[in-house]
Amino acid sequence: MSDGDYWYNTDTGEVEQGRRSDWSKVMGPYPSREAATHALEQARARTQAWDEEDAERR
Template identity: 75%
Template sequence: MSETQYWYNTETGQVEEGRQSDWSKVMGPYPTRDAAQHALEQARARSAAWDAQDEADR
């Protein structure tokens, strides 16, 4: 039995239960619907942290 995975569709802004859309339109998989819903926020936070680290390394 497999666990349900959730995907965030960047085109529609909707969470999909199981990957339903083309890979180029989704982020994931995520273990929960809530985690998938916040995918863009998580990605922005990671990018900001990496940018800050790059700046500190210069």
């Protein structure tokens, strides 16, 4: 991890440069502030895609 990494804090909804918060409260690392800003959207999209894949397998 470098200090240039960005993390999304799920408690505050803020992006942190360098992980400053407890690991249980952050998502990342992300390569840019922009990518970290969209962390929840990316996670929702991945979860939805996985749920759809699971439904197709049943």
